[in-house]
Amino acid sequence: MFCYQCEQTAGGTGCTKVGVCGKNEDIASLQDTLVFALKGIAAYAYHARELGAHDEEVDAFFSEGLFATLTNVNFNLESHIELLLKAGKMNLRVMELLDKAHVERFGVPQPTKVQVGTKAGPGILVTGHDLLDLYELLKQTQGTGINVYTHGEMLPAHGYPELRKFPHLVGNYGTAWQNQRQEFEEFSGAILATTNCVLIPKDSYKDRMFTSGVANLPGVPHIKDRNFQPLIEKALTLPPLPENPGPTTMTGFHHQAVLALADKIIEAVKAGKIRHFFLVGGCDGAKPGRNYYTEFVEKVPKDCVVLTLGCGKYRFNYLDLGEIDGIPRLLDMGQCNNAYSAIQVATALAKAFGCSVNELPLSLVLSWFEQKAVAILLTLLHLGIKNIRLGPSLPAFLTPNVLKVLQENYNIQPITTPEADIKAILG
Ligand code: SF4
Numbered sequence: 001m002f003c004y005q006c007e008q009t010a011g012g013t014g015c016t017k018v019g020v021c022g023k024n025e026d027i028a029s030l031q032d033t034l035v036f037a038l039k040g041i042a043a044y045a046y047h048a049r050e051l052g053a054h055d056e057e058v059d060a061f062f063s064e065g066l067f068a069t070l071t072n073v074n075f076n077l078e079s080h081i082e083l084l085l086k087a088g089k090m091n092l093r094v095m096e097l098l099d100k101a102h103v104e105r106f107g108v109p110q111p112t113k114v115q116v117g118t119k120a121g122p123g124i125l126v127t128g129h130d131l132l133d134l135y136e137l138l139k140q141t142q143g144t145g146i147n148v149y150t151h152g153e154m155l156p157a158h159g160y161p162e163l164r165k166f167p168h169l170v171g172n173y174g175t176a177w178q179n180q181r182q183e184f185e186e187f188s189g190a191i192l193a194t195t196n197c198v199l200i201p202k203d204s205y206k207d208r209m210f211t212s213g214v215a216n217l218p219g220v221p222h223i224k225d226r227n228f229q230p231l232i233e234k235a236l237t238l239p240p241l242p243e244n245p246g247p248t249t250m251t252g253f254h255h256q257a258v259l260a261l262a263d264k265i266i267e268a269v270k271a272g273k274i275r276h277f278f279l280v281g282g283c284d285g286a287k288p289g290r291n292y293y294t295e296f297v298e299k300v301p302k303d304c305v306v307l308t309l310g311c312g313k314y315r316f317n318y319l320d321l322g323e324i325d326g327i328p329r330l331l332d333m334g335q336c337n338n339a340y341s342a343i344q345v346a347t348a349l350a351k352a353f354g355c356s357v358n359e360l361p362l363s364l365v366l367s368w369f370e371q372k373a374v375a376i377l378l379t380l381l382h383l384g385i386k387n388i389r390l391g392p393s394l395p396a397f398l399t400p401n402v403l404k405v406l407q408e409n410y411n412i413q414p415i416t417t418p419e420a421d422i423k424a425i426l427g
Contacts, residue, residue, distance in 0.1 A: 029399040030080035031069040033374060036397070037087040038065050040375030043129075043195070044094045044337050046214065050132050051101035058097075061090045081405065088382030091375040095340035102131060102160070109159030109254035109334065115171035116318075117246035118187075119147050124235045125173055125187050127151035127180070128194030129335055131163065133212050136226040137192065138166040146235050149173040151183070152197075152311050156334035159252020172249065175314035176284035184209070190235035192228075193217070197283075197311075197370065208234055249317050253307075253331035255341035259348055261327055266352050268325050269361070274305055276426060277349075277362040279342055280316075281309040281333075282376075283369030289392040290315065293367055296418040297321075297330070301426070305329050307345070310336040312367040339376045343383065357385055363425045364388045365415065368395065381410055391415030 045058055068074050068083055103109075124146055126134050134157050138148055147170040150157050155172050157163045174183035177197035184191050184205045191209045201209050201217060210231045212223040221230055258265075268274040280297055284290065290312075297306055297316040306321065306329060313332055321329035333341045350357045366388060368377065374395070380388060387410075394403065394414050406412045415421060 026077060026399050026401045027075065027080060029397055029402045030077070030084060032397045033378075033395075033402075034065055034080070034083055034087060035069060036371045036374040037084065037091065037378050038062060038375075040370070040372035041087065041091045041094055043372055044091070044098050044375075047130060047132075047337075048094060048098040048101050050130070050213075051098075051105055053097045053101040055093055055097055058090045058094050061086065084378055085382045087375065088378030088380070091379045092340070092343070092382065095337050095376075095379070098337050099340045103254075103256075106131060106135065106163055107161035108256045109156065109252040110161065111250060111257055111328075112159045112164060112252040113248050113250055114150075114155065114158045115245060115248055116173065117171060118149070118173060118241040118244045119170050120243040121145060121147050121240050122235050122238060123147045123149055123187070123189035123241045124192060124231060125149045125151050125184070125189060126154050126192045126194065127174075127177075128192075128196070128198065128213075128215060129153045129337070130194035130213055131157055131160065133192070133194040133226065134169075135163060137228050137231070138163065138169055140228045141168060141232055142166065144232060144236065146232065147241070149187075149189075151191075152177050152180075152314075153335045154194075155249075155313075156251045156332065156338065159254065159257075159334070176311035178284060178286040187241070189238055189241050190231055192223070192231055208238060210234070247318055249332075250328065250330070251332040251334070253328075253333050253341075254338070255333070255344035255348075258307075258331060258333070258341070258345050262348060262352065264325060264327055265349070268327060269353075273303060273324050274327070275301065275303040275361065277305050277307060277360070278425075279307045279309075279346075279362065279364045279366070280312070281307070281336075281339075281342075282312045282367040283336065283373050284311045284314060284367065285369040285392070287392050290367060292391060292415055292418060293365070296365060296421065299418045299422055301422075302329075304426075305331065307331050307333055307342055309333045309338045309342060310367075310373075336372050336376065339379065343379070357383070358387070365421065366390050367392065381406070385410070387411045387413070389413050389415050389421060 147168050150172045151174045180199045181202050193211045193215045194213055195215055198215050209220050210223055211217050211220055216222055293315040346357045350360055
């Protein structure tokens with residue numbers, strides 16, 4: 001953070017007046033964290049607002065949070081930590097709002113088998129998080145012969161009844177955001193990017209790519225007012241995709257679907273058939289070391305259940321982990337905002353077992369990449385959830401002192417190796 005009082009990087013080597021302006025690198029770190037979280041909360045609030053939902057308390061917090069990061073307005077460390085926890089609370093509220101808006105518009109998600117690969121005929125691949133964009137595109141492509149595919153964080157769309165009712169929503173293609181350049185090059189149809197995380201396109205597919213909403217790319221046409229006609233026309237001029245089916249994967253384990261299995265789950269835990277639950281999810285990324293999450297899920301013992309969400313799931317969602325007494329061992333709860341569903345399930349299980357969430361046989365092993373992940377982490381801290389394992393590395397914007405506070409109060413730990421972490425958790 002640049003300090004306008006001593007005109008140096010606050011608290012850095014050039015800062016000569018730390019004692020005067022009081023802005024040190026810990027406050028800068030907390031303010032950076034707050035700004036990142038506000039960006040993540042804003043993304044969820046944007047989607048909720050597009051669906052007609054908003055919350056005045058959340059809206060007010062954008063002003064409060066940003067104001068608190070102004071030059072020479074707040075020098076208090078404790079108050080910054082309180083603001084971060086409040087950001088977590090606001091993010092919980094906005095994830096709840098978005099979940100409700102999705103369910104009201106598109107129905108309660110149901111466990112759904114999704115075909116991976118392509119079908120013969122023209123196609124459009126939709127990436128990002130905006131389910132309303134996908135819905136409008138599905139309406140406008142009805143009867144055109146175009147097949148629509150989900151990519152990345154759009155995969156959970158298949159679980160929503162009002163989206164899967166369209167027979168031309170035929171399946172999922174590709175994996176997480178960092179593989180876009182290769183996957184979009186190989187997908188010969190048209191492509192729509194609705195939100196982050198979208199990459200600057202290669203020339204090889206730039207001319208068949210479109211953006212919508214907040215997403216925008218240089219030299220790529222931008223769809224306005226959800227009028228997808230230019231995208232549809234482009235898809236119809238491109239050579240048809242080949243018939244190339246891949247494996248299948250499951251999604252749609254919204255908290256209402258999981259809680260419908262609550263009696264079975266509780267019985268299986270009491271009978272010792274389910275030993276532990278792992279929430280392995282979050283953002284994927286290109287950084288080496290993320291194969292930790294694949295190996296972790298592969299090595300989870302057979303009497304444990306894995307919950308997942310976000311695009312980190314592509315590291316292992318092709319695995320067939322089987323079932324325990326009819327309960328699937330791998331439950332995809334949805335997009336990163338469906339962390340709300342995971343919280344609902346954990347809270348309901350804690351209530352059923354008469355304990356706190358921290359006392360449940362549940363461990364969180366999260367992967368982070370961008371600002372929504374920061375907001376979700378703060379939500380978990382706001383709820384008092386401890387012992388989170390975070391990777392592939394701890395955020396570089398946390399100073400050693402801030403990290404120490406998080407470790408002392410919440411026991412946040414960096415991931416190590418799958419074997420060592422599983423052993424440490426299960427004992
Ligand atoms: S889970 Fe995170 S990294 Fe993945 S697409 Fe969503 S926001 Fe981006």
